[in-house]
Amino acid sequence: MATAVETLGKLERRITISFPLTDVRTEVEKRLKVQARTAKAPGFRPGKVPLKMVAAQYGYQIESEVLNDKVGRAFNDAANENNLRVAGFPNIVPKEEAAEGQLAFDATFEVYPEVAIGDLTAVEIETVQADVSEAEIDKTIDILRKQRVHFHTKGEAGEHGDGGEPIAANGDRVTVDFVGSIDGVEFPGGKAEGYAFVLGEGRMLPEFEAATLGLKVGEAKTFPLSFPEDYHGKDVAGKTASFTITLQKLEWAHLPEVDAEFAKSLGVADGDLAKMREDIKVNLQREVAGRVKARNKEAVMDALIKVAELEVPKTLIAQDSERLAEMTRQDMAQRGMNVKDVPFPAELFAEKAERRVRLGLILSQLVGDNNLQATPEQVKAQIEDFAQSYEDPREVLKYYYSDRRRLGEIEALVLEENVVTYVLGLSKVTTKAVAFDELMGSNAQA
Incomplete structure (x- = not known):
């Protein structure tokens, strides 16, 4: 009773x-x-x-x-x-x-609350678009070349030349011995032998790199180095040390030529450079399309949060906070971090959880009211799109269709896209062109 x-x-x-x-x-x-x-x-x-x-x-x-x-x-x-x-x-x-x-x-x-969604035709949403130009393809090729760089002793003649005058310059890989002291006393972490780094990449503090520039093998130099106040080594942060470096090895970077062999190394079997550029363009366009879609979906979700009125159940926020905390713990553990004794208070995730739950309730209302459920055809098309970037697309299809949970993840993704399409079709949309570098540097998440 x-x-x-x-x-x-x-x-x-x-x-x-x-x-x-x-x-x-x-x-x-x-x-x-x-x-x-x-x-x-x-x-x-x-x-x-x-x-x-x-x-x-x-x-x-x-x-x-x-x-x-x-x-x-x-x-x-x-x-x-x-x-x-x-x-x-x-x-x-x-x-x-x-x-x-x-x-x-x-x-x-x-x-569960009543969800009141305002007039979507009055909502203003700014979407973005970006293009892939020849300049982006060239830049990508440069990155791929740098990933395949190999080094030769500077000043010694070889198959690719001698690299020029044998003095340390930006782009060279140097191997040094160094020792640092503060008030005449060496400090932990301030000494190394055979330490290699590439000049100009910013791995070392500016004073260290500046002192290395111009050295020849066997030469040494003593110089002062001021550690920043926020330096990760708390014992030396904000202090000035005296360093002595000795250049033991000097190598220049040889980037592979953009030729048939280079194209083959990227998977173009016949070494055709035009096909290589086309493959790079297709991959960049796919990446750009994904970033644009993520940015535009985020804009739609932000708009829905503003236009919808509802109370969010505290119970659901608490549950999702715990779920996010556990997901974070598992992710860090998979990355090899020791999180056994690390606390993951659920309240740290409350703000993100509140947004997720709020959006879930809004989307559920929109889907139910407007019949925006994911169809089997849409789900299959989405999986096939994912599969394009894999060597064996059939294995990707099998991977998703063999597990109901995985298939559910795709259905949820398609459902969100249906909502985005529906909202953009009703709202006042303006489109802004964004630079390729700006888009690729963004971390938009739906």
Whole structure:
């Protein structure tokens, strides 16, 4: 039996549920008899253990199971009878006062909110677009060349030349010994032998690189170096040290020529440079399309948050905060970080969780009201699009269709795209061209 629904807040509700104690005892005795059929105890054959001994061993566990079952069933029945859409899980506690022969519990919970979405035709959304030009292709080729760089001793003639005058310059790889001291005392981490780095990449502090420039192999130089106040080494941060460096090895960087061999190294079997450029262009366009889609989806989601009115259930925020905390822990562990004793307070993720839950409720309302569910054809098309960048597209299809959870992730992605298309079709859209570098440097996330 359940009492009438009490309204405690905008979304918070309470129901008192009760049932006869005899119902619990009857069900407990019934389950104990079932348990007795297979129960084991020293000195007794299986199934011949006295019921009192079975009750002593299993009674508490079975009674807890019966109570959980009955309370859960009674709550679900009450929620259904009152047409309540329960958000999250109820908090159920025993009532101190109950009628004689009765067990009573208070179930406090939240319900899903009403979602009021404003006039989408009045919403202004700025989307972005970007193009892939020949300059971007050239820049990508330069990056690919640098990834395949190899070094030769500077000043020694070889297949690719001698690299010029044998003095350290930007772009060269130098190998140095160094030792640093503060007030005449060496400090931890201030000494190394055979340390290699490429000049001009910014791996070392500016004073260190400046002192290395112009050196020849075997030459040494002593110079002052001021550590920044925010330097990661707290013992030396903000202090000035005296360093002595000795250049032990000097190599110049040889970038591979853009020729047939280079094209083959990128997977173009016949070494055709025009095909190589076309492949690079297609890949860049795919990457640009993905970034543009992410930026535009984010703009739509921001607009929906502004135009929709709703209360967000605290229960759902708490649940999603915990989920995000656990996802972060797992991600860091997979990256090889030791997170065993690292705390991940769920409240740190509350703001992000609130946005995620809010958007989920808004999208659910839009999808239901406007029939924007993902169709099987859309899901298949999305998976096939993913598969294009893999060597064996059939394996990608198999990967998703063999797991309902993975398929659900694709369905959710398509559903979001349906919502984006729907909203952009109604709202006032302006489009801004963005530079390729700006787009690729952004980290837009939906």
